[in-house]
Amino acid sequence: MAVGKEILTKIRSVQNTQKITKAMQMVSTSKMRKTQDRMRQARPYAEKVRLVMSHLAQTNTDHGLPILDGRNTVKRAGFILITTDKGLCGGLNANLLKKFFAKLQEYDQQGVASDIVCLGSKGLAACNRVGLNVIASATNLGDTPKMETLLGPITEIISRYVKGDLDVIHLVYSGFVNTMRQEPLLEVLLPIGENVLNEVSTGKEYSWDYVYEPSPTDVLEYLVRRYLESVVYQALSENMASEQAARMVAMKAATDNAGNAIKELRLVYNKSRQAAITTELSEIVAGAAAV
Helix, strand or coil: CHHHHHHHHHHHHHHHHHHHHHHHHHHHHHHHHHHHHHHHHHHHHHHHHHHHHHHHHHHCCCCCCHHHCCCCCCCEEEEEEECCCCCCCCCHHHHHHHHHHHHHHHHHHCCCEEEEEEECHHHHHHHHHHCCCEEEEECCCCCCCCHHHHHHHHHHHHHHHHHCCCCEEEEEEEEEEECCEEEEEEEEEECCCHHHHCHHHCCCCCCCCCCCCCCHHHHHHHHHHHHHHHHHHHHHHHHHHHHHHHHHHHHHHHHHHHHHHHHHHHHHHHHHHHHHHHHHHHHHHHHHHHC
16 A cells, blocks of 8 residues: 555645645735725825826926936936735746846847846846846835835936936836736836826816925926836836735635645545455455465
8 A cells, every 4th residue: 555655645745735825815815905905095196196297397398307308319228127025926927027028138139228126026036147237126025015115226216317327217017907917017107208297288278376385396306206106106006916916816726726636646546545455355365266
């Protein structure tokens, strides 16, 4: 029965793994609801900041802010790469990094260098593995991201754009579509498109009367920075919701596969046990017939 004991050991091992994947599935299900609520709560703030910023930009066209200036050519690009800190979430990070490296290769063929800010340990490890220029990073963000943790890396890359060291900044993250689908996204964070600054003026003429303190330029610059921070925070919230959804689906699939493996191993064990019993009976009958 040595073979039977080995099969029983495998069954117990798969059962232990199944308990772990089942627990991780339940935890991810609970966290997914919280991350989705946080993602939805972050949207109204970003939309209101963008609305007021658009008003100010249209009423003050001679603002002279470097952060709102576009670039005619791209000589150096910046990326804010948002990935997860933990694994076991299916192909979420792999699909995102595939899109990210494809854009890097496109810039490399054009002779454009890149600076990267990594939010999440998986993206940081991937960038360090291929020797990319990581200028700032933030890892171990936890289940509830804190804005003070993100301010340092975000300020670093935005300041480089304002100084003229970067000509474009891309935001790379996993967008939450639904529980079964998460889409890798690559968006332009800076320069801010005209569709963002002028989107509220379509179709009607509006008149806004604001009292500025200390000045319209200072208020607009403050709002632009708050808007960029809110966009990055919103992207991070969506990435976390995508992570929990992908992990829940992956752990459910692992739990189901473990159940199928246990059934197959039990079938093999029963066949082995029946074969051993049949062999023993045959030996007993043969011995009795010989006597």
